Amino acid sequence: xxxxxxxxxxxxxxxxxxxxxxxxxxxxxxxxxxxxxxxxxxxxxxxxxxxxxxxxxxxxxxxxxxxxxxxxxxxxxxxxxxxxxxxxxxxxxxxxxxxxxxxxxxxxxxxxxxxxxxxxxxxxxxxxxxxxxxxxxxxxxxxxxxxxxxxxxxxxxxxxxxxxxxxxxxxxxxxxxxxxxxxxxxxxxxxxxxxxxxxxxxxxxxxxxxxxxxxxxxxxxxxxxxxxxxxxxxxxxxxxxxxxxxxxxxxxxxxxxxxxxxxxxxxxxxxxxxxxxxxxxxxxxxxxxxxxxxxxxxxxxxxxxxxxxxxxxxxxxxxxxxxxxxxxxxxxxxxxxxxxxxxxxxxxxxxxxxxxxxxxxxxxxxxxxxxxxxxxxxxxxxxxxxxxxxxxxxxxxxxxxxxxxxxxxxxxxxxxxxxxxxxxxxxxxxxxxxxxxxxxxxxxxxxxxxxxxxxxxxxxxxxxxxxxxxxxxxxxxxxxxxxxxxxxxxxxxxxxxx
Amino acid sequence: xxxxxxxxxxxxxxxxxxxxxxxxxxxxxxxxxxxxxxxxxxxxxxxxxxxxxxxxxxxxxxxxxxxxxxxxxxxxxxxxxxxxxxxxxxxxxxxxxxxxxxxxxxxxxxxxxxxxxxxxxxxxxxxxxxxxxxxxxxxxxxxxxxxxxxxxxxxxxxxxxxxxxxxxxxxxxxxxxxxxxxxxxxxxxxxxxxxxxxxxxxxxxxxxxxxxxxxxxxxxxxxxxxxxxxxxxxxxxxxxxxxxxxxxxxxxxxxxxxxxxxxxxxxxxxxxxxxxxxxxxxxxxxxxxxxxxxxxxxxxxxxxxxxxxxxxxxxxxxxxxxxxxxxxxxxxxxxxxxxxxxxxxxxxxxxxxxxxxxxxxxxxxxxxxxxxxxxxxxxxxxxxxxxxxxxxxxxxxxxxxxxxxxxxxxxxxxxxxxxxxxxxxxxxxxxxxxxxxxxxxxxxx
Numbered sequence: 001x002x003x004x005x006x007x008x009x010x011x012x013x014x015x016x017x018x019x020x021x022x023x024x025x026x027x028x029x030x031x032x033x034x035x036x037x038x039x040x041x042x043x044x045x046x047x048x049x050x051x052x053x054x055x056x057x058x059x060x061x062x063x064x065x066x067x068x069x070x071x072x073x074x075x076x077x078x079x080x081x082x083x084x085x086x087x088x089x090x091x092x093x094x095x096x097x098x099x100x101x102x103x104x105x106x107x108x109x110x111x112x113x114x115x116x117x118x119x120x121x122x123x124x125x126x127x128x129x130x131x132x133x134x135x136x137x138x139x140x141x142x143x144x145x146x147x148x149x150x151x152x153x154x155x156x157x158x159x160x161x162x163x164x165x166x167x168x169x170x171x172x173x174x175x176x177x178x179x180x181x182x183x184x185x186x187x188x189x190x191x192x193x194x195x196x197x198x199x200x201x202x203x204x205x206x207x208x209x210x211x212x213x214x215x216x217x218x219x220x221x222x223x224x225x226x227x228x229x230x231x232x233x234x235x236x237x238x239x240x241x242x243x244x245x246x247x248x249x250x251x252x253x254x255x256x257x258x259x260x261x262x263x264x265x266x267x268x269x270x271x272x273x274x275x276x277x278x279x280x281x282x283x284x285x286x287x288x289x290x291x292x293x294x295x296x297x298x299x300x301x302x303x304x305x306x307x308x309x310x311x312x313x314x315x316x317x318x319x320x321x322x323x324x325x326x327x328x329x330x331x332x333x334x335x336x337x338x339x340x341x342x343x344x345x346x347x348x349x350x351x352x353x354x355x356x357x358x359x360x361x362x363x364x365x366x367x368x369x370x371x372x373x374x375x376x377x378x379x380x381x382x383x384x385x386x387x388x389x390x391x392x393x394x395x396x397x398x399x400x401x402x403x404x405x406x407x408x409x410x411x412x413x414x415x416x417x418x419x420x421x422x423x424x425x426x427x428x429x430x431x432x433x434x435x436x437x438x439x440x441x442x443x444x445x446x447x448x449x450x451x452x453x454x455x456x457x458x459x460x461x462x463x464x465x466x467x468x469x470x471x472x473x474x475x476x477x478x479x480x481x482x483x484x485x486x487x488x489x490x491x492x493x494x495x496x497x498x
Numbered sequence: 499x500x501x502x503x504x505x506x507x508x509x510x511x512x513x514x515x516x517x518x519x520x521x522x523x524x525x526x527x528x529x530x531x532x533x534x535x536x537x538x539x540x541x542x543x544x545x546x547x548x549x550x551x552x553x554x555x556x557x558x559x560x561x562x563x564x565x566x567x568x569x570x571x572x573x574x575x576x577x578x579x580x581x582x583x584x585x586x587x588x589x590x591x592x593x594x595x596x597x598x599x600x601x602x603x604x605x606x607x608x609x610x611x612x613x614x615x616x617x618x619x620x621x622x623x624x625x626x627x628x629x630x631x632x633x634x635x636x637x638x639x640x641x642x643x644x645x646x647x648x649x650x651x652x653x654x655x656x657x658x659x660x661x662x663x664x665x666x667x668x669x670x671x672x673x674x675x676x677x678x679x680x681x682x683x684x685x686x687x688x689x690x691x692x693x694x695x696x697x698x699x700x701x702x703x704x705x706x707x708x709x710x711x712x713x714x715x716x717x718x719x720x721x722x723x724x725x726x727x728x729x730x731x732x733x734x735x736x737x738x739x740x741x742x743x744x745x746x747x748x749x750x751x752x753x754x755x756x757x758x759x760x761x762x763x764x765x766x767x768x769x770x771x772x773x774x775x776x777x778x779x780x781x782x783x784x785x786x787x788x789x790x791x792x793x794x795x796x797x798x799x800x801x802x803x804x805x806x807x808x809x810x811x812x813x814x815x816x817x818x819x820x821x822x823x824x825x826x827x828x829x830x831x832x833x834x835x836x837x838x839x840x841x842x843x844x845x846x847x848x849x850x851x852x853x854x855x856x857x858x859x860x861x862x863x864x865x866x867x868x869x870x871x872x873x874x875x876x877x878x879x880x881x882x883x884x885x886x887x888x889x890x891x892x893x894x895x896x897x898x899x900x901x902x903x904x905x906x907x908x909x910x911x912x913x914x915x916x917x918x919x920x921x922x923x924x925x926x927x928x929x930x931x932x933x934x935x936x937x938x939x940x941x942x943x
Contacts, residue, residue: 384774384783386758386765395766 003496008060010073015056017077017148021084022046024135028088031216032128041091042128049084068495071486077144078482082108082474085136088129095124101467101474108474110136111144112481113359115230115327115450118463118470122235127216130233134223140481141227141357142190142260150183186260189267190226190357197222197252201245209244217241225249226256228357230327230450236459237329237451238317246313246330250320254287257324257352278392283353283363290319290347297340304335323347325359327450329458341453345436348443349415359448359481361411368396368404410484411446418442418476425469431455441465446476500524500563502589504549504579505570506532508827509594509619509845513567513852516870518542520937524558549579552586560586567852569594577611584612592855594848596620596735615855622847624739627821628747630840631725631794633710634819635717637699637840640850640865641706642876642928643907648709649701649865649874649928651680652716653839656696659715666690671712673914674704677902677930678872685871685932687900701867703874703904703928705912725793725819729754730771731778731808732799733764736823736844740796745770752787754778778808781815790815797822797838802829809838861940862926872932874904881923883943891917900932901939 029042065073085107089097096102102118109116110133117133119125139147146163163183176182201218204210213221217233224231234240238249255263262280265273274280295315298305305311317330322344333344351360372389379385389396419435419442426433433441437454441462444452451458455465462470479487489495499521503514506527514525514536524543527533536544547554549568560566566583568576573595580591593613595601601618604610629639635658638651654661660668665676665688676688680699686692694700702712728744730737733755744751745768752772755761761775776783778799784790795812797805802825809820821840824830833841846866854864863876879885884896890903905928906913906921913919921927931939 382772382774382787384776384787386761386773386775388762388766390769393769 005068005072005496006060006062006064006066007069007072009062009065010069010076011056012059013063013065013073014076014080015053015059017053017144018049018056018080018084019053021049021053021081024139025049025088025132027135028128028132031131032126035127037126037128038092041088042132044091045084045087048087052084071489071495074145074482074486075478075490077148078111078140078478081111081136081139081144082478085111085132088132092126092129094126094129095119095121096463097125097129101470102463105462105470105474106133107136108477109445109450110229110231111140112448112477113137113140113227113229113325113357114445114448114477114481115224116445116452116456116462116473116477117231117450118461119235120461120463122233127233131216131220133231134220134233137227137229137231138194138223141229141256142186146183146186149180150187185264189260189263193226193252193255194222197225197249200248200252204242204244204248210242212241213245221249222252225252225326225328226357228253228256228324228326228352228359229448230321230325232328236332239329239331239459243309243313246317249328250317253320253324253326253328256326257356257358258283259353259355260357261355262353276392279353279364279367282367286350286363287320287323290323290343291316294319294340294343297337297343301337301340318344319347322449323350324352325447325449327444327458329451332457332459334453334457334459341436345440345443345453348440348447348449351447361408361447364391365404365408367391368401369408372396372401372405407484410488414476414479414484415439415442415446418446418472421472422465422469425466425472429466431464431466441473442476445473446480448477448480499565500559502526502555502558502560502563502566502583504566504568505576506536506544507569507571509848510567510569511536512827512845512849513569514542515540516849516853524563526554526558550575550582552582555579555583555586560589563589565590565592565855567592567594569848569852573597573600577613580614581612590614590855592617592852594619594852598735598739617848617851619844619848620735621739622851623736623823623842623844624743626842626847627736627740627796627798627823628743630842631728631744631796631819631821632747634713634724636713637834638865638867639709640863640874642703642863642865642874642905643926644910645706646907646910646912647703647876647905647928648706649677649703649904649930650709650713651699651701651867652713654694654696654698654700654716658696658717660694660700661696663694664690665692665694668694668715671704671708673905673912674702674708674712675902675904675915677701677703677874677904678867680868683868685868687902687930687932701874701930703902703930705905727792728752728794728796729789729792729812729817730796730798731812732797732805733757733760733773734798734800734823737796737798738764738767740798741768741771752789752792779804779811781811784811784815790817792817794819794821796820799823802826806833806836806838809833810836813837813839867930870933872900872930873936874928874930876926876928877943879921879923879925879927879943883923885921885927885943886923887920889918889920890915893921897942898932898935898938900935902930904928904930 025042025046032039086103089103105118198218201213202215205213220233238246262274295311298311298315314331318333321328351362352358354362354364375387375389389401419439422438422442440452441456456462501517501521502524503510504526506525514523517523518541525536526545526549530546533544533546536542545558566589568579576593580593583589583591591613592615594617596619598618598621601616604616630636633639635652636650637653640649669676678688678701679686728751730741730753741751741753754774756777758775761773765773795817797808805822809822812820819839822833822838824833824841824843827843827845830841830843850866854861861875865874885893903915906915907926
C-alpha cells in the first residue's frame with residue numbers, strides 16, 4: 001500500500017517551525033536567570049527543539065506543500081509545539097504540574113489559548129514557569145502558522161494554504177499581494193496592541209491605580225489578553241487586581257476578538273468597514289445583550305455586590321471574557337446564581353469574530369446560520385423563490401452555507417459526546433461532577449474558553465479530573481483550536497490511501 | 499451634416515433612413531445583402547465591410563464626417579468602431595450598447611472608449627417601462643427639463659370620467675397642457691372643442707404631479723391606484739434593469755425566471771427583489787403565487803412571442819395592467835390591439851436618443867409620437883427665437899398652427915404657459931410639433 005500523503009514534506013516544515021522555538025524560550029530563561037531559579041527546564045528544551053527541528057528538516061528536500069500536506073502539517077505543528085511546551089513543566093518538577101499528562105494539558109491549554117489550568121497552588125511555581133505559560137498563549141493567539149508565514153520565507157507559497165487550513169472559516173483575505181506581508185501586517189497589529197496593553201497596565205501601576213500590577217504582571221497579562229487566552233500568573237486571576245485594571249482589560253479582550261482585517265482598516269482610518277460589517281454589529285450586539293442580561297440578574301440577586309459600578313464591571317468583564325473565549329475572571333462567578341451562570345454558559349458557544357484570536361464557533365458562523373435559517377423559513381412558504389444569503393452585502397455561496405451548518409452541528413456533537421465522557425469518567429472514579437459542571441468543562445476546553453463552573457471554576461483547577469478525562473480534554477483543545485477539520489481529515493482512510 | 503452609420507440592423511437601418519431625409523448618410527455593414535438592399539431602397543451610400551477597420555472607415559469618408567453612429571448588435575464592435583474613428587480626427591461618435599456596465603464606465607470618464615455619447619438600449623427600455631408602470635393608464639412617458647416636465651401619453655379607458663367631454667371641460671389641472679389626441683392612429687392637435695372618446699389616446703405635457711393626478715381621471719377605476727405589486731417575467735437584461743429600477747423606487751418587485759442558474763445570479767444581484775425560478779406560462783403557478791392580484795405584470799423575456807403569451811395570460815387571469823417588451827417594432831401596435839396594455843419597443847427608445855443628436859438647433863431632449871407623426875421637443879430659447887421676449891399670444895401668430903407650447907421652465911422652476919406668459923431668452927420650452935411643420939418650426943424658434 002502506498003501512502004498518498006507526502007508526510008515527509010509536512011514533517012520537514014514542522015521541523016522548520018520547531019527549530020525556531022528556542023527564540024520564545026529565551027524570555028522565561030531570562031527571567032529564570034534574573035530570579036536565580038532553575039535554568040535547566042528551559043536550556044534542555046532549547047537544545048531539544050533545535051535538534052528535533054533540524055533533524056526533521058533532513059527528511060526531505062521537497063518543499064511543495066499541497067492541501068493534503070497542509071492538513072497534516074497544521075495538526076502536527078500544534079501538537080508538537082504542545083509537546084515541546086510541556087517539557088519545561090516536567091523538567092521543573094514542581095508539584096502536580098510535573099506529571100506528563102498534567103504538563104501536556106497545561107501546555108496544550110497554553111498554545112491553543114484555552115486558559116484551563118491544572119495548577120492548584122500558584123505559589124509553588126517560579127515566575128519563569130508562569131511566564132512560559134503566557135508566552136505559549138501569546139504565540140498561539142493569532143495562529144502559530146500565521147506567525148510562521150510572516151517570518152519563514154520557506155512558507156511564502158504554501159502560506160495562504162496554511163493560514164486557510166488553520167482558520168477554516170474565512171478565505172484568507174490577502175491585504176497585500178504577498179501572503180507573507182499580509183501575515184506580517186497582522187502580526188504588527190498584534191504586537192502593537194500587546195505593547196499598548198503593557199503600557200496601559202504598567203501606566204496604571206505607575207500612577208498608583210494598580211498597586212499589584214508589576215511590570216512582570218503587565219507583560220504576562222498583555223500576552224494572554226489580546227490572544228484571548230486567559231492564563232494569569234495569579235491564582236485568583238484578575239480578581240487580584242484593582243477595578244481600574246479590570247476596566248482596562250475589558251476593551252483589550254474585546255479588540256482581540258475583533259477581526260484583525262477590520263482592525264487593520266480601522267487603524268488606517270477607514271472605520272466604514274467596521275461600521276458596515278454585519279458581523280461586527282452582531283458581535284457587539286451579542287456582547288451588549290448578554291451584559292445586560294447578566295447585569296440584570298446580578299441586580300436582582302443583590303449580594304455580594306453592593307454598587308452599580310461593581311455589577312456593571314463584573315457583568316461586562318465576565319461576559320466579554322467568556323464570549324471572547326479569554327477566560328479571565330474578575331470575581332468568582334462560580335458563586336453566581338444559576339440564571340447568571342447559565343447565561344455565561346451560553347456565551348461559551350458564541351466566540352468572537354472570524355479572523356481574530358478568538359476560538360469557539362464564532363459570530364460569523366452564527367450569523368450565517370441565523371440568516372440561512374430565516375432564508376429557509378422564507379423559501380418554505382415561497383417554494384419557487386430563490387434567495388441568496390447575504391453577509392455585509394456580499395452573497396455567501398451555498399456551499400459555504402452548507403459547510404457552516406455542518407461545522408456548527410459537528411461542534412455541538414463533539415460537545416455532547418465530550419460531556420457524556422466527562423460525566424461517565426468522573427463517576428468511574430467517584431468524583432462528584434454535576435451534569436452542568438461537566439457540560440461547562442467540556443465546552444470550556446473544546447471551545448478554548450478555559451474556566452468552567454463548579455469543580456473547574458475560574459479560581460479552581462482541572463487537576464481533580466481523572467487522567468483519562470484530562471487526555472480527552474487535551475485532544476478537545478487541540479481539535480477545537482484548529483477548527484476540527486484538519487484533525488478529522490487525518491482520521492479518514494481516503495486521506496491516506498492511494 | 500455627414501453621418502456614418504455602422505451596422506445596418508433594424509436600429510441602424512431605421513436611423514440611417516430617417517437621417518437620410520436631411521443629411522448625407524453612409525452606411526457600413528458586413529452583410530452584403532443588407533448593403534445591396536439599402537443601396538436600392540434608399541438614397542444612401544452603403545459600403546460592405548467591417549466598421550472596426552480603419553480602411554473601411556476612410557473609404558466611407560470618416561475624414562469629412564461630422565458624426566459616426568456605431569449601431570451593430572455587438573457592444574464590443576461598437577466601442578472599437580468609435581475608438582478607431584477617433585484616431586482619424588474629431589468626429590462625434592455615438593455608440594449603442596446593451597450591457598449597462600459599459601455605460602457605467604463611460605459615465606465615469608466621458609472619454610472612455612473614444613465614445614462621445616453612449617446609448618444603453620436595455621437601460622433606456624427599462625427606464626421607459628418603469629415610468630409607464632408608475633403612471634396608471636400611461637402608454638408612454640418621457641421626462642423633460644431634468645424631470646421638471648413630463649410628457650405622457652394615456653389611453654382613455656371606457657369608464658374614465660373624461661370620456662365624452664371636450665378638452666376644455668377635461669382640462670381642470672393647472673400645470674397641465676393638452677397637446678394632442680390620437681384618434682384611430684392619427685394625431686390631432688387638441689383644441690378646446692375637441693371631444694374625447696373612449697379608446698383615444700391623449701398626449702399631455704405638464705409637471706409630474708399634475709400628470710400623475712390627471713392619470714387617475716383617465717384610468718379606469720381598477721387601475722387608478724399606484725402600482726405597488728409588480729411582477730417582472732423574464733430575467734433578460736431588460737428584466738434585470740427594470741427590477742433594479744423598481745427596487746430603487748422602494749418597491750419589492752417579483753421576478754420570474756425559468757432558468758435556475760440565471761435565477762440564482764439575478765437573486766444575488768437584486769437584493770430587494772423576490773426572484774422565483776419557474777415557467778411563467780404555467781397558469782397554476784401564476785394563480786398559486788397570486789400573480790393574478792398583481793397591479794402590473796411586465797413581460798421582458800428575450801422572445802417577443804413569449805412576451806405576448808405571458809402578457810395575454812396575465813391579462814386573462816385578471817392582472818390590472820400588462821406591459822410587454824417587443825423587439826420587432828412592427829408588432830408593437832399588434833400587441834396593443836390584442837390586449838397587452840403597453841407594448842414597449844427597445845429600438846424606439848434608442849432611436850429617440852440618437853435622433854436628438856442629429857436635430858438641427860438647440861434641441862435638448864426629444865420624444866417621438868406615434869411613429870414620428872409628431873415630436874415633443876425641449877429647446878433652450880435664444881434671442882433670435884420668435885418666442886423670446888414676448889407674450890405667447892403674440893408669438894403663436896407667427897408659428898404654424900400644429901404647434902403646442904406645453905411647458906416652460908425658468909431657473910429650475912416650472913411655469914404654466916398661458917396666453918399672456920412672456921418667454922425670456924434662456925428659458926427651456928417643451929413643444930409639441932407635428933412632423934410636417936417640424937423643420938419650419940425649428941427655423942423660427
